[in-house]
Amino acid sequence: MPRTKVYEAVTERLEILDTEGRVDAALMPEIDPSRTRDLYRDMVLMRTFDTKALKLQRQGRMGTWPPIKGQEAIQAGVALAMGDNDWLIPAFREHGIMVLRGVPLHLVFAYWAGDERGSSYPEEVRCFPVAVPVGSQWQHGTGVGLSLKLRDEDAVAVTFGGDGSTSEGDFHEAVNCAGVFGTKTVFVIQNNQWAISVPLHRQTAAETLAQKAHAYGIPGIQVDGNDVFAVYAAATEAIERTRRGEGPSLIEAVTYRLGDHTTADDASRYRSEEELEEWEGRDPILRLRRYLVEQGLWDDDQETVLLEEAASWVDGQVKALEEMEPQAPEEIFTSMYAALPPHVVEQMQSLLEEVRS
Ligand SMILES: Cc1ncc(C[n+]2csc(CCOP(=O)(O)OP(=O)(O)O)c2C)c(N)n1
Numbered sequence: 195m196p197r198t199k200v201y202e203a204v205t206e207r208l209e210i211l212d213t214e215g216r217v218d219a220a221l222m223p224e225i226d227p228s229r230t231r232d233l234y235r236d237m238v239l240m241r242t243f244d245t246k247a248l249k250l251q252r253q254g255r256m257g258t259w260p261p262i263k264g265q266e267a268i269q270a271g272v273a274l275a276m277g278d279n280d281w282l283i284p285a286f287r288e289h290g291i292m293v294l295r296g297v298p299l300h301l302v303f304a305y306w307a308g309d310e311r312g313s314s315y316p317e318e319v320r321c322f323p324v325a326v327p328v329g330s331q332w333q334h335g336t337g338v339g340l341s342l343k344l345r346d347e348d349a350v351a352v353t354f355g356g357d358g359s360t361s362e363g364d365f366h367e368a369v370n371c372a373g374v375f376g377t378k379t380v381f382v383i384q385n386n387q388w389a390i391s392v393p394l395h396r397q398t399a400a401e402t403l404a405q406k407a408h409a410y411g412i413p414g415i416q417v418d419g420n421d422v423f424a425v426y427a428a429a430t431e432a433i434e435r436t437r438r439g440e441g442p443s444l445i446e447a448v449t450y451r452l453g454d455h456t457t458a459d460d461a462s463r464y465r466s467e468e469e470l471e472e473w474e475g476r477d478p479i480l481r482l483r484r485y486l487v488e489q490g491l492w493d494d495d496q497e498t499v500l501l502e503e504a505a506s507w508v509d510g511q512v513k514a515l516e517e518m519e520p521q522a523p524e525e526i527f528t529s530m531y532a533a534l535p536p537h538v539v540e541q542m543q544s545l546l547e548e549v550r551s
């Protein structure tokens with residue numbers, strides 16, 4: 195019996211801005227110059243607070259911190275593509291977009307300083323708390339997207355995760371379910387090539403992560419994640435499609451974690467210097483600056499002012515963090531449950547006795 199073709203798929207990759215700051219005019223999304231400068235400011239702000247957080251941790255003023263260095267273009271590009279009513283469902287390396295969506299930076303810092311109140315955002319901020327259990331947030335993204343669909347809300351759920359999380363069953367269940375029920379979810383994979391010390395080729399034998407979308411019947415695209423214009427263009431297309439009610443989609447943004455996994459890691463033990471240097475040359479911030487300078491939209495004076503403003507704003511957020519009233523010890527129990535189970539009540543009482551004695 196001759197075989198018949200039942201399915202064929204093509205996975206596309208989008209690149210617009212190269213490492214020298216040149217753009218492919220035919221692919222360039224419409225975006226006015228002041229917006230482009232804002233994108234740059236957003237990315238520099240992220241780099242500034244990321245660097246500050248690492249120092250705070252080294253000084254014993256922060257519990258731990260997962261750096262976002264190198265991944266700023268994904269977060270700035272997707273943030274710009276999102277609408278006011280859209281929901282963000284982050285994993286744990288999304289501080290940049292969380293802040294752009296309205297989460298106060300001092301609360302992001304508080305979370306990583308071990309303070310439960312750091313997960314309690316102002317009511318109007320449509321953002322879920324950080325999800326450390328790898329992959330769990332994908333399911334929340336599907337759930338929120340289903341709820342938005344059932345309520346016929348003019349909003350989409352944008353959920354993030356890493357390359358490593360695509361090996362979890364949660365990812366496959368979430369994307370499959372989203373496809374079947376046509377939820378209003380956009381999945382964004384920050385493929386930074388590493389899951390702590392495990393490289394991408396140990397996560398999948400597939401050529402790309404984007405192609406996994408095809409197996410679940412939804413569109414998937416790969417973008418250069420260090421190219422803010424490509425991210426913005428792909429995210430806009432995906433979000434608008436989902437907003438129109440045409441179902442979920444998936445974006446694989448290929449990037450690189452320039453820093454350690456967290457402050458508890460030393461990436462030089464498992465990654466080569468050459469690999470790091472190669473990716474430092476593809477720095478998303480450097481690339482956008484080259485473009486802006488080339489277009490006459492940016493100069494050294496503006497850079498100096500921006501760096502000063504960013505540093506002083508971040509310092510203000512550190513001050514706000516350190517001026518928070520001390521956390522009550524029982525918060526670690528009460529913030530977790532609506533109704534405390536008896537064994538937790540017992541633990542809480544034992545802790546309080548300990549603290550008071
Ligand atoms: C269910 C679960 N297993 C293991 C861990 C420990 N862990 C924390 S982050 C991480 C790697 C995640 O890699 P990836 O999804 O690529 O995200 P990245 O850290 O690179 O942003 C692991 C294994 C965890 N937090 N949760």
Ligand SMILES: [Mg+2]
Nearest residue numbers: 356357388389
């Ligand atoms: Mg990763």
